[in-house]
Amino acid sequence: MNDIIRKVCVIGAGTMGAGIAAQVANAGVPVVLLDIVPKDGENRNAIAEGAVARMLKTEPAPFMSKAAAKLVETGNIEDHLDKVAECDWVIEAVIERLDIKQGLYAKLEAVKREGTAVSSNTSTIPLAHLVEGRSDGFKRDFLITHFFNPPRYMRLLEIVTGPATDAAVADKVERFADVAMGKTVVHAKDTPGFIANRIGTYWIQLGLNAAFDMGLTVEQADAIAGKPMGVPKTGIFGLVDLVGIDLMPHLQASLTSTLPKDDPYQEIARSHPLIEKLISEGFTGRKGKGGFYRLNRDMGRRKEALDLATGEYREKTSARGPSGRAAKGDLRALVETRGAVGEYAWAILGGTLAYAAALVPSAAADVVAVDDAMKLGYNWKSGPFEMIDTLGAQYLAERLEAEGKPVPEILRLAGERTFYRIEDGKRQFLGLDGEYHDVVRPEGVLRLADIKLASGPLLKNGSAALWDVGDGVACLEFTGKMNALDGDVMKLIVEAIPLVSARFKALVVYNDADSFSAGANLGLALFAINIAAYGEVEKLVAGGQMAYKGLKYAPFPVVGAPAGLAVGGGCEILLHCDAIQAHAELYTGLVECGVGLIPGWGGNGEMIDRARKAPMMPKGPMPAVAKVFETVSTATVSKSAAQAKEMLFLRPDDGITMNRDRLLHDAKQKALSLVEGYAPPEAPEFRLPGEGGHVALNMAAQGFHKRGMATDYDMVVSDALATVLTGGEADLVDTVSEQELLKLERETFMRLVREPRSIARVEHMLETGKPLRN
Structure with missing residues (x-):
């Protein structure tokens, strides 16, 4: 069996299917995008071609470069289904109707090669139903790959295999999705909604219900159920606007029809007349005329919010959210806050965390899978079990019990213990056997956070640190807010050069943060300017020049490993490196x-x-x-690493890593490859x-x-x-x-x-x- 994926076919050119095809193309792999023949018009490929044309104009862009779009070959399933025979993986992303999917699979079985993986992007139909009536050979090659929207930017991929799925086929898909497409794979059980959407839908439904029941405004609800809980600042109502209000009834109908009758979701699934009214009138959120929030262009783009009591729009207000420890991630303080803040927070957190805890092992094998799914699929800062550790497993169990609610067995298993701990420099999680087990990273994944658990810095000050990342390679890390650069960073660079020269083979400039560096610390610079300390400003400029040239001419190779924002001085340090290994999502430029x-x-x-x-x-x-x-x-700032090459911020032979978790490892390997025979430029x-x-x-x-x-x-x-x-x-x-x-x-x-x-x-x-x- 071919264990390498050289070409992919995506069937279904809707938002998800087209986005998945774009990400395959971003990986540099040819992809065939097929859809049905339109009822009108002479162009039989119009739907797939139109999808590519739209993506070239969409912001944020599904394609990382215009060159990637050229790797997408368009067609239709009536004339071009035979192209499946050229492909190593076929991804089905058609409408969520079992009869349509099964009809397509019958056609695929007639044209695909043995060992070619076939996967569905469904999140609502069980795998067992999808392959019903198919041959044993088809079942061996079949699995579910549930991407999240937009596929370029959302890192989570839930994979579900069936009892007949060939492990080698699943491994081939997982490896490609991980390394080539940049996905973090979470293995889910074949249960309705899998992990992220099942918990996420429950959380949203609880939040909507409680806000209506308690008479809160949407601003109040989102101020409580947003940043203080470590979830995106949109909160719940803002999130529903973002994903589309009209999606909620479909998710609810899917889950209520497929979940067991005694599942807790069945008790909270409610329709709200106001939401039904919004959908019927086209107020479906950001993609429609507005939602719970909107910009009123007739009133000078006034920001408005929906009054949940009257159903009318009014001027958006600033809601007073939690304060003190409750506003800074102390979940115990949040749920114990008196009044509506604490009541609403507990209604959401208590219910959601209990529901998540009850899904191990039925929907997920362990707590790590649940936490990864919610952090990557819903952008939560902490996963449910990490939140439980903050709140206290015993506290949560006792409070649930006091309210007469079921206590998940895993909470009783934990008792006074935490679900995660650090032991001998390793992060461990509590298993269902009551024992702690090491969190194991996939081969080729290296995180600075893990290294910090087992060692201390070689050098450190208020803005930077130097670490030993193994195999004779040191790592320079920025640590300030937004990794801004100041005199302390330059001082540490100057101190690091002789240390690295004496004890190491190479240096990598890297950090785990979302932003590599926002550039110079403008606040410090402005302070110096305002007191006319121009000598201090010139000293900073000269010091930065000296430090960066020190790296450039150091007697060892230096590799920059940026991800996210790398602008101003953050871009300049990269320009002085011998080579760059960049994450695909690199937004770099000289913006001074x-x-x-x-x-x-x-x-x-x-x-x-x-x-x-x-x-x-x-x-x-x-x-x-x-x-x-x-x-x-x-x-000008690049919108991807591929575009950064076109703009000359990266050299033609600089590397690009698709998976963020693999960036440090890849940069380290690139640095080691430069060691033999190295001479400064x-x-x-x-x-x-x-x-x-x-x-x-x-x-x-x-x-x-x-x-x-x-x-x-x-x-x-x-x-x-x-x-x-x-x-x-x-x-x-x-x-x-x-x-x-x-x-x-x-x-x-x-x-x-x-x-x-x-x-x-x-x-x-x-x-x-x-x-x-x-």
Whole structure:
């Protein structure tokens, strides 16, 4: 049997099916996307083709690059089902009707190769029903792969296998989904709703019911059942708006028809007349005319909320949520808060946690699967059993018992113990046998959080730390808020270089956080500017230049391993690394012009060097400089690692890791691959276009200004950037050394720092998180 997936077929070009196909293409694997032949029109492939066209315009984008879209081959199931024979995995994502799915499977069985995996994206129909009437061979190749929407951004994949499923087929699919598609696989039992949607739907239903029953406003409910519980700030009503209010009756109907009659969900499943009215009138949430919240464009885009008592919209208010410890993740304090806050919190938490606890082992083999499913599928900060540890298993059991409610057996098993503990530097979970077991990571998964459990830092200060990640590789971690960069980071880099040189083979720059780095700590910089401590600002700029060049010319290879946001100084440190191993979701760029400044830590020279070495870049000093000017002056940020390559922030041979949990391991392997025969790079010399190039760049900027695409102060900032990129007063025939360019960069940066309009931009960014267009 072929254990490698080289081509995939997705049948069903709706939102989910098309999104799954896009993620396969993002992995660099060809995919065939098929749907039915439309009733009208001459184009028999119109549905699949239309889905690809829509995805190319959708934001956030399903495709990581336009190049990925070219890997999608479109067709229809009447003319092109024979293409299944070319594929190693067929994913069915058609309408949730058993008869339609079974009819499709009969056709697939006639054309697919033996060993080709077939999976359904269903979340409502049991596997046993899906394969009813199919051959033993088909059943061996069949499983359920339940993706979450949108497939590019949601990491959870629930896999369900049947008693006849071939383990080798399932392993092939799981490996591809994990490594190539970036999914974290959670194994679920063949029960209605599997894990995440079963618990999530129960949680939402409880939240809706309790808010209506207690007479809360939607703002009050979401202020309680949002951030204080460690769930997304949308809360419950905001989440329902996001996923679609019209989805709720379908989920309810599915679960009530398939769950046992004694399941607790049957007791709370209720329809609310107001919700039915909203759906009938097209108020289905963000995708419709509004939902529990809306923007009233007739009243100047006024933010409004639905009054649950009257069914009418009114101006959205700021609800007072929990305070003190209850607002900071102390769940015991939250549910014990007097009044509506505590009552509502307990109604949701008490019921949801008890329900989740009762699903082990019927829906999930262990507590880890349940927690992973909710963290990855619903973006909860902590899983249900991690929440129970915060609340106290015994406390939860006693309170349930006092209210005459059933106490799940697993809570009695835990007693006064926690479901998780740290033992001998390893994270362990409580099993159904009453014993603790190590949480085992898949091969190739390495997390800095796990390393921290078993060791201490080699170096550490308030903003950074250095860790030993094994095999002779050290890891530089940023630790400040949003991993912002300051003097302490630069100080630790300088201290780390001789230590790594003496004791290690290589260095990786990485952290576990969602954002690699938001760039320089603007708050500290603004404080120094406001007290006219310009010497301190220049010291920070010079210190950053020195630290980054220290990494660049260190006697060992340095690999940057970014994920998420990596802008400003966070992008510049990557530009100084020997290589980059990036997570696919990398949003990187030099954004300093947006706050009235220019890159000040060597980023200008590094970008010119990359641009002039880029394949297809025309020769001569001007093309590379013009390319960098266009990218940096507009503060353009990549929307993926693939796009970062197109923008030259990544080199052609830099690596991309699809699964976030594998990034550190992959970066470590890349660093080790560079060790043998390593020599630091030679300092570049630049031939820059001088005054003539400066004039040309300013003329280009003037064109944007005349079209209203650049403000007056944008012209001042872009002129400063052009000064640096063209070499200042250098003549076209001169060569500019790296140190000379750094000096020019530093002087120009300091000139802008003193400009009141730059200061206004920095202040506005800190206050609002948005650029000021002055």
